[in-house]
Amino acid sequence: MSRTHVPEREQSGSSSGGSPADELAKLRQQAVKLQDELTELRRSFDREREHFHATLEQHIAFEKLITDIAVYFIHLPSTQIQDGISYALREIGAFAGVDRMSVYLYADHTFTHLQGWYVEKGIIPSDPEPAIRTADISWWFDQISQLKPIHISDTAMLPAGAQRELAALNMHRMQSLLAVPLTYTQTLNGFVVASSVSAQHDWSTEELSLLSTAAQIIANALARQQLEQQQLLDDRTVHHAVADAAARATNEDELLGYVTQLIGEALAAENYGVLLLHEADHTLHTHPSYHDGQVMIRWEQAVAGRAVASGKPLRVPDASQAPDALTIAPDSRSVLCVPLRISGRIIGVVNVESARTNVYSEADERLLGTFAQQLATGMERIRLFAAERRRTAQQRTLARSAGSIAAALTPDELWSAMTTAAHQTLAADRIGIFLYDESSDAFSCPFSSGLSSKYVNALQTRFRDAPIVKASGDLQPVVVNDILEDPAAASLRDIMVREGIRAFASFPLSPSLTMRKTMVLYRNEPAAFTADDLATGQTLAHVVAIAIQNIQLFSEIKHSLGREQQLNEMARMLSSTLDLPTLLARITGMATELIGADAGLLGLVIDNQIMTYYPFNVPGSVSLLPMLKGRGVAWRIVNSGESFLLPRYHELPGANRDWIRAGAQAFIGVPIMAGDTRLGALELFSFSPDKRFNERDQALAKSVGQQAGIAIQKARLYSDAQQRAGALAAALAKQEELDKLKSLFVQNVSHELRTPLGIVHGHAELLNSGRLGELQSDQQRSVQIIARRVRMLTDLVRDFSALLASETQEFRREEIDPAWLAQSMLADFQMEADKAEITLEADIEQALPPLVGDATHLRRVLDNLVGNALKFTPAGGRVTLHVWRQDINILFEVTDTGIGIEDSQLDSIFERFYQVDGSTTRKHMGTGLGLALVKEIVEAHQGHVSVRSQVGVGTTFQISLPMGNNIPGE
């Protein structure tokens, strides 16, 4: 820019001298010149001002742009930093009028392209450019890593060492560029580069400043993004680390230890760890894992206490300045404290402290919160797991103990097993079994373990105050977790305290309302009985109750077992003896020995009239003659059903003099019973004055009486049955003999009748034919009657012998073609059918397999069926014979369109001599034997006959015969 040369002119002016006119002209000239110069000056000044103005405006626009971008980034969430960068590149690029803008990031000796803006393409968000190793662009890296901008106004002017860079720039057709480093806390993060492809360009200081500021904004934004990502990562790391610790820890203490260590590593703290809340006395106790130093503080004074009270995290920058802000370490200044919650309940705090002030940030608070949360989850899991494990262990122990409790056969065994079980499963230090009988208001303690006699005695006098007795009829357990606190224990508190008891639970043993039995378990320390404990206790009580019952039963059983065994022996013997006299002698002998008597006498009533006697060891002086009804002790017992137990026989009214004289002393007399019937009496005597029978003996004798009664009755029934069976067998034999005779007789008669009947029939037909001379009409009628009746008789005889034959099963075995059988049948009946004006037809399947059987008999079957069909079908009707094969059977069906049979008759028609119309005036002839014969023959061939019929419509008989070999006896 050129300036005026006024001083020169002044100089020349001062050195000249001339005429005034000349001077004036000169001056005028000078004035004009000055005027020109002045104008020129003003112009230049104006230009200057304009330029300044323009620069100012640009400057303002620049500032505004930078402010805009900065503000934009401030409000940008870290997840959208990329958008922010595109915005900045676009705005700056447009503002500066450059062709390209790019951001490269630096890490691991590599530059990667993050984003670009090309004037011709706009934003290039992805990374189309390959990463550049710093080793490949050492000149460039050398420049930029000194955190200095790189300014290249003409790429051609790059130094010789930058050949690679030149090649790269040429490839992108770049003519000039300006690159500024991206830095954060004085370290290289990358660079921003603006370039021009169209022309060489001298980059101004303003442009440099603009780019540098933008680079700073971008660098900060990237750093922020990175930091926040780091934060997220920390949270995740905490989750992971604590979860890992929870998995490793086998108990809560271990977990707290691990997590405390993690907190120490994650947060700058000299003093840190977990404090647990004791609500009862409003104190917080450091967990043993607390680092460093163990204290117990009242929560009102402490920072930690305030966190508990508010349920919120608390961050104190300087505890020395805050009131009521007691720290765990006395010299702590910064405190960060987060409540620890399990299932919504605060159980303590996680606390970190530092001797420096203002150490903890919001991010630290969040981090510690995550720790607390994760720790709580872990603790919860461990608690659940421990509870589950305890429950399983408890149940396993209980199951084991239950076995030995239930197996106990004596009270001692039971008490010992029960005490062990109560101790192992429920941590009971002492145990007592108490009985309270409501009806007599009596209290007793059959068993106790660990209880002093003083305590038990005190209970004896004050049992009415005991919660066990008071909880009348209630089958729920009574639980007192701390006798010092629970009002339910108030009445007995003094004696329990003296005994050293702190907690107890009582479990009912039996559901009986009058006799209340309870099992009480005591603990020396106050310890809550959990729901699991109660369930376990109830199960234990249940098992004990059963065991007590078992033991009672067992002792009773054992007591009577010996005698029972003898009795059983006797019963077995009695039931195996069926001969009555032997039996009676045995009963008397065994009963005498069983009861331990010296002599025995069994009286048995005969026909309700006479008592007969069966003796065992009876002295010879005693008469054994039968007694008439109503006389003597035995009859008295039988009549009244009484039983006697006497130390002296002679005291018995009606005592037998013989026995008294023989010296009978103790006496038992019992009835012999079979059900309610008194069969006789059993009398047992002892001759020794010292011997006495007791009630057990009497009961036993009664039982013998009952067993004996049953045995006697059985023996009697047996002999009866034997007699009856003999008679029956004889009758049957006779019957069979008669049957045989009858059959033989009928056979003979039939045989004898057949020939003369044939002759009579022949002669009758001869007469009827008129060959012996024409007969008068009434003669002819008579002859016809004779012929018809003879035919009937012949039929009857034929049927009879056929029936007998089928009964005695005289069947031949021959192969029969079913078709032939049917066909020949039809031929036989064709004439008869024509005469009766009935259509007879057949439907016979081709190539039927053969049957094996008796052709004569089978023919007779079809004979009867077709004969009946024709007989019971009026003129104009139809009879069809249908033969076919079905599975392994050949079926014959004879169907007619005749009168039919009532449903009610269908079963009866197969009986011998049955005819639906049994009257003498019936239309149809017949013997009533036909169908019986059919059935018998078919069944003898393993076949089956059936009938279906409808009155007025017709009847169908069906015969089913199995193919092949089916004659019985083969």
Ligand code: ADP
């Ligand atoms: P009967 O010699 O009287 O024919 P059956 O034993 O052959 O004796 O038959 C018994 C009775 O069954 C006959 O009296 C008749 O009432 C009835 N019955 C048998 N076959 C037929 C039929 N096809 N239609 C109607 N009723 C029949």
